Amino acid sequence: MTKLTLLCLPYSGASAMVYSRWRRQLPSWMQLQPVELPGRGARYDEPLQIDMRALARQLARELKPTLQTPYALFGHSLGALLACELAHAFRDLGAPEAVALFASGTAAPSMRSDYDRGFAEARSDEELIDQLRTFQGTSEEVLANQELMSLTLPVLRADFMMCGRFTPVERPLLNCPVHVLGGKEDRATTEQLIGWSKETLGSFSVDMMTGGHFFIHEHEARVIRTLKSHLEVHHRRHALSAAPAL
Template sequence: MTQLTLLCLPYSGASAMVYSRWRRKLPEWIKLQPVELPGRGARFGEPLHTDMRRLARQLAEEQLVTLKAPYALFGHSLGALLACEMAHALRSLGSPEPVALFASGTAAPTMRADYDRGFAEPKSDAELIEQLRSLNGTSEEVLANAELMSLTLPVLRADFLLCGRFEPVERAPLKCPVHVLGGKADRASTEQLIGWSRETRGSFSVDMLAGGHFFIHEHEAKVLKVIKDQLDIHHRRHAIVASA
């Protein structure tokens, strides 16, 4: 059975390794490929980016060297915007579109004015730490670790700029299906999540899960089931076309 590559983009302040445990929880025909961003993880020595489209273009060019269809893109929060921009960048570079785009935990590109209010410029270290605390995704032990925070806060500042400076542009929508995941207790409203439907001419769905901003970890099994079920549809369709 043909493998389907799932490119996964991390959320603000995170390394792509947050997705590594998914490898053993997804079926063998899904090849999980976390996409590391410059300035973190194995790419720690590289400069951080604050321009979303320039970063997406760089990542697309890097992936294009080895990427083969079929593939899908998944991103959570900041990663969702990057995944969408990568889909457009890959298309402009001559790659086929993904079989699916999964946008998780954030407002649609065209509905970010209210969602991003207050995040356009970096905050003080204390305010950044309070923002992390409010998202309930970082333990107090980590937040109190000055050495660890000294490494994390510059990344978080750059990521806030990536989102705060991002502006939607007029362009042809994607043709691939877009599947949105949201947390029922997260700050992205239903209207802001449904706004992702403007990004495609293909099919569209929204799945609301229990939990706050980090519902992808709180309810990992349900998130993976949504991804697997949706990709299974596209994967079987691709297999039928390939065998015809």
């Protein structure tokens, strides 16, 4: 039976390895494909990018030759914006559209003027560390580790600038369903999350969970159950369409 590929885009400052634990929890019909970004992980030697659409076009060109269908896109925070841009970049290259886009933990593309205020220019190390503290996902021990921070902060700085310089553009809407995940104590407002509904002609839903910005780690099992429940419908439909006629 054909598997459904889940392409996962990381959040600011992170490597795609943040999703590696998910493999053990996904059902057999789902295949995890974390997408590594330039400047981190196995792509550490590549230059960091601060242009969201240029990065999406680059990733689409890299992924399209081996793109397994059906596929869905998931991204958290920066990764959600990038997943949306990747969906458009795939379409521009003539690739099949995703069966679903999951946007987690961030304001919609059209509602970012307040959300990203002040991020367009490079932040100092101290400002970046203060920002990490507000996200409550990094221990003080890690923040005090100068060697680790020297590797993390340049990536984080570029990623924040990429978000801060992002501007929405007029273009045809996506056709796939858009499912949004939000943390009840995160800084993305309900209005900013519902704004994702403007990105598609397809169906739309919002799932709210307790917790702050990193609710996807606090409630990992629930996040995966949510993805599974939304994608099961598409998987069954695809399986039926692929079955030989009797």
